[in-house]
Amino acid sequence: MFISKLFFPVLRDVSADAKLKSHQLMLKSGMIRQSTAGIYSWLPLGLKILKKITKIVCEEQDKIGAQEMLMPTIQSADIWKESGRYNDYGEEMLRIKDRQGRELLYGPTNEELITEIFRDNVKSYKSLPLILYHVQWKFRDEIRPRFGVMRCREFLMKDAYSFDLTKEDAIKSYNKMFLAYLRTFHRLELKALPLKASSGPIGGDSSHEFIILTDSGESQVYLDKALLDINIEKYDDSETSINAMVADYSKFYSATDEKYSKDEFESKVKKSDQVVTKGIEVGHIFYFGDKYSKPLKANILGKDGKNINSQMGSYGIGVSRLVAAVIEAKYNNNIMKWPLAIAPFEVAIIPLNNKSDPKSLDKGKKIYNELKANGIDVILDDTEESPASKFKNFELIGVPFQIIIGSKSVDDQFEFKELNGITENLSVSEIIIKIKKLKG
Ligand code: ATP
Numbered sequence: 001m002f003i004s005k006l007f008f009p010v011l012r013d014v015s016a017d018a019k020l021k022s023h024q025l026m027l028k029s030g031m032i033r034q035s036t037a038g039i040y041s042w043l044p045l046g047l048k049i050l051k052k053i054t055k056i057v058c059e060e061q062d063k064i065g066a067q068e069m070l071m072p073t074i075q076s077a078d079i080w081k082e083s084g085r086y087n088d089y090g091e092e093m094l095r096i097k098d099r100q101g102r103e104l105l106y107g108p109t110n111e112e113l114i115t116e117i118f119r120d121n122v123k124s125y126k127s128l129p130l131i132l133y134h135v136q137w138k139f140r141d142e143i144r145p146r147f148g149v150m151r152c153r154e155f156l157m158k159d160a161y162s163f164d165l166t167k168e169d170a171i172k173s174y175n176k177m178f179l180a181y182l183r184t185f186h187r188l189e190l191k192a193l194p195l196k197a198s199s200g201p202i203g204g205d206s207s208h209e210f211i212i213l214t215d216s217g218e219s220q221v222y223l224d225k226a227l228l229d230i231n232i233e234k235y236d237d238s239e240t241s242i243n244a245m246v247a248d249y250s251k252f253y254s255a256t257d258e259k260y261s262k263d264e265f266e267s268k269v270k271k272s273d274q275v276v277t278k279g280i281e282v283g284h285i286f287y288f289g290d291k292y293s294k295p296l297k298a299n300i301l302g303k304d305g306k307n308i309n310s311q312m313g314s315y316g317i318g319v320s321r322l323v324a325a326v327i328e329a330k331y332n333n334n335i336m337k338w339p340l341a342i343a344p345f346e347v348a349i350i351p352l353n354n355k356s357d358p359k360s361l362d363k364g365k366k367i368y369n370e371l372k373a374n375g376i377d378v379i380l381d382d383t384e385e386s387p388a389s390k391f392k393n394f395e396l397i398g399v400p401f402q403i404i405i406g407s408k409s410v411d412d413q414f415e416f417k418e419l420n421g422i423t424e425n426l427s428v429s430e431i432i433i434k435i436k437k438l439k440g
């Protein structure tokens with residue numbers, strides 16, 4: 001991409017309603033624009049980051065054997081009446097009637113629809129375990145949409161659903177997803193803590209929320225500081241390792257507001273280890289047995305030839321909320337610090353004097369092609385703006401690395417600068433090796 005071609009409408013004055021830094025920066029840098037309360041358009045920069053996050057989320061789902069599919073945004077009210085949630089869900093659900101007067105709704109979640117698909121197509125225990133997922137827009141008519149894409153009405157969610165024969169197997173699926181979630185957030189360079197949570201309207205027996213600790217979060221959390229020291233890299237995919245991981249996390253007290261008990265917290269965690277803080281919920285997992293398979297009659301033939309209801313779980317990640325959450329967790333000095341894996345561009349090539357020295361732009365284009373050929377996501381500054389305004393643009397976008405072509409670049413050596421970090425003099429091939437290594 002050449003910056004002169006990028007649709008990147010910078011907003012000079014951000015409305016005072018944008019209270020969170022992530023909201024301000026996303027508007028300012030032209031990542032998003034509000035369409036109406038709590039509903040946003042994603043402009044090219046924002047969409048690029050959203051897609052990179054989605055890809056990581058999907059890769060970690062695929063790794064545990066979950067299969068991607070796609071369900072529609074619009075659902076029939078009938079299945080929600082069957083499960084008994086149609087009336088319970090309340091005003092958060094956007095209800096629609098079509099021209100025939102049929103009752104439809106914009107899906108806030110998909111337990112009913114996936115259970116219907118399972119019921120109609122899976123007949124025997126031999127098809128289990130089964131985990132299906134999709135990444136799709138959801139609508140919840142939040143009473144107070146705010147903080148940009150952090151709490152909006154239309155948002156992108158990855159939701160997965162597991163089907164198992166027994167409770168024991170269902171817990172195995174739950175634990176696998178637990179690990180997949182920790183790995184997903186780790187790849188986004190976020191420390192997300194799994195906290196024991198209540199199940200809310202999804203219902204069920206067991207549930208964890210994955211929360212990133214930041215002062216700007218809306219969730220109140222209570223935990224033992226020892227949880228912060230658990231290193232998820234030490235667990236592999238074996239069942240023993242996954243069980244050890246769950247056991248390690250279960251050893252220490254953690255609770256969200258609804259689960260919190262003052263007595264329990266104070267008796268289990270010594271004063272100096274008590275952490276009481278705020279956080280952003282980026283994921284939520286549930287095990288709920290036959291809560292949906294029973295009313296929707298999703299029966300399968302068990303090993304003994306008898307019909308039984310499958311044991312289910314559901315697992316959500318707020319993909320669009322994650323974009324804002326990464327900014328909240330990592331911004332520094334008004335600058336978005338994107339992890340390389342999701343940065344809108346990995347490197348910016350900045351010829352400083354395109355006007356007085358047209359050769360520098362040619363040099364820039366040559367490096368641009370070399371980096372592209374090596375699979376590096378690169379943006380070239382082909383404008384004649386002043387060096388100061390060029391740097392300002394790339395800071396605003398948050399490109400993690402810059403290659404500067406200026407008076408200091410001799411022969412084949414260029415200044416390679418980390419955003420707000422150190423500068424080295426490197427050749428193009430050294431730069432390529434370095435970026436490839438950082439990308440892993
Ligand atoms: P919250 O407590 O923040 O309202 P929730 O418990 O209602 O969330 P879930 O049903 O667990 O949400 O949905 C899964 C994930 O979807 C959440 O962990 C969150 O990251 C994301 N999410 C939920 N509601 C919103 C929203 N209004 N805007 C953006 N993301 C959301």
Ligand code: MG
Pocket residue numbers: 200209281284
């Ligand atoms: Mg939740």
